Amino acid sequence: MDSPDRTPSLPVIAVTMGDPAGVGPEICASALTSTEVLAVCRPVLIGDIPRMIHAARLMGVTQPIREVQHPSETVGHDNALHVIQVGELPADLPFGEVSPVAGHAAYTYIERAARYATDHDVAAIATAPLNKAALHAGGHVFPGHTELLAHLTGAxxxxxxxxxxxxxxxxxxxxxxxxxxxxxxxxxxxxxxxxxxxxxxxxxxxxxxxxxxxxxxxxxxxxxxxxxxxxxxxxxxxxxxxxxxxxxxxxxxxxxxxxxxxxxxxxxxxxxxxxxxxxxxxxxxxxxxxxxxxxxLPVIRTSVDHGTAFDIAGTGTVTTASMAEALRQAATLAERTPGSA
Missing domain, CATH: 3.40.718.10 (Isopropylmalate Dehydrogenase)
Structure with a gap:
């Protein structure tokens, strides 16, 4: 099967990995490499490369994981999972547990994605789930993604x-x-x-x-x-x-x-x-x-409609349909919104 053609005409979507102790890495590994998603957008993951390598193995994803420094580097003709590394997670960070380290990491991924969106480097943001307890433990007291993104974008x-x-x-x-x-x-x-x-x-x-x-x-x-x-x-x-x-x-x-x-x-x-x-x-x-x-928001943002699912995180059994649909809707909204990247 031919690889999807990631031409400049496709909208670039910044995808945040979510809480790294949850199912976010797994759903991102699967959804961001699917032919259906790559046919409608150029996704770039904001997260942690070692965590994504591990998640890809769990989900049976065989596409290469490639580090990029900026969303503009996603143009090409390959089906690699493009990742912008933000921070560094402990190699032994456990799945399925509330962690201030994971909560802070999730915040930094959202912060970076919001910056790309407000600078028009990406057309939209799609977010994997975060854990509110971990977010608070990491020093970021927001009720959830909605309020956090409003704060970061000045809405x-x-x-x-x-x-x-x-x-x-x-x-x-x-x-x-x-x-x-x-x-x-x-x-x-x-x-x-x-x-x-x-x-x-x-x-x-x-x-x-x-x-x-x-x-x-x-x-x-x-x-x-x-x-x-x-x-x-x-x-x-x-x-x-x-x-x-x-x-x-x-x-x-x-x-x-x-x-x-x-x-x-x-x-x-x-x-x-x-x-x-x-x-x-x-x-x-x-x-x-x-x-x-x-x-x-002054930017387009979609997300999965489920939580971090700590009970199954790290098992490779999570359903990824919601993440794929979030990306599809982000791409559709971006195409209909004047001025999006």
Whole structure:
């Protein structure tokens, strides 16, 4: 079989290795050398070469691993796994354990990728999972990738959007407690979140997306029967404003009804009010093919929709479909975004 032709016309995607004690090295070794991925982008891994050599052996990857110094060096006609070495990991770093060394390393990979993206050296970022406990132990106290990338790129506000082949979900709040989430939700935040989701889907090729907006309480409050009028106070004004602007927005809807209708094809996007309201249905419907897209950054960023999977890290048994799909979506978004590298 002929090797994919990595011509300059393909978008360059910076891929962070994630927490080196997790499954990140393994999913990267497999996905970044697949013919399907190499047909749509020029991936360059930001990480650790010895770790990737080990991961490639675990995953049965036979393509060579080649060190490069800059993303521009990925042009060529080979199927090598191109890696930019950042820092140096201990040779005996164990898989499957929380480590401050691994947490700090994961941070440095993201920091380097963000710099390449903001400097337009790459068209997008795709991230393997990090471990929040390890990240904090390494001295970097962020709730997750979303907030970390917002900090590194200077984005004032971003949203997490989960995408599967059958469902797109954007979150008004994410990594905060439920009581804090309800307190934080207000009409301007809801409106900005929905607008970011609409913009993301339009850039992905969906004209005038149809949006379903979840309520906060059971049955979306059922006209004040449940809760304290949060739907009328915090959500309805945002929907009214967006309707006045001509957007196709529906709600507030009971969350169980909204997700049922979306999987039936009635909505292009569901707006979840808090983390588990959106994550639960997505992970039931398709975690292996799910992709996390950070909306509102000045750069394109996609990610796998799963964690570091410490229980199977280092065994070579992880499923890599989500990483491949993250790269494919990053390439698609990059092609549709003016000014990307």
């Amino acid at each position: 004032p506000e971003v949203s997490m959007m989960l995408s599967t082949p059958t469902l797109n979900v954007i979150h008004v709040t994410t990594h905060i407690g439920l009581v804090d989430a309800v307190h934080r939700i207000d009409p301007p935040l809801v409106q900005r979140t929905i607008s970011r989701g609409i913009d993301a889907l339009e850039r992905a090729g969906i004209a005038r997306p149809k949006v379903g907006v979840c309520g906060i309480n059971p049955h979306a409050g059922e006209d004040g029967l449940f809760g304290y009028g949060e739907e009328a106070e915090k959500i309805q004004p945002a929907i009214d404003e967006l309707l006045a602007l001509g957007h196709d927005v529906h709600g507030p809807l009971p969350a169980d009804t909204a997700f049922f209708l979306a999987t039936r094809g009635d909505f292009d996007l569901i707006v979840a009010m808090y983390h588990d309201q959106g994550h639960g249905p997505v992970k039931v419907l398709g975690i292996d093919d799910g992709v996390n897209i950070t909306v509102g």
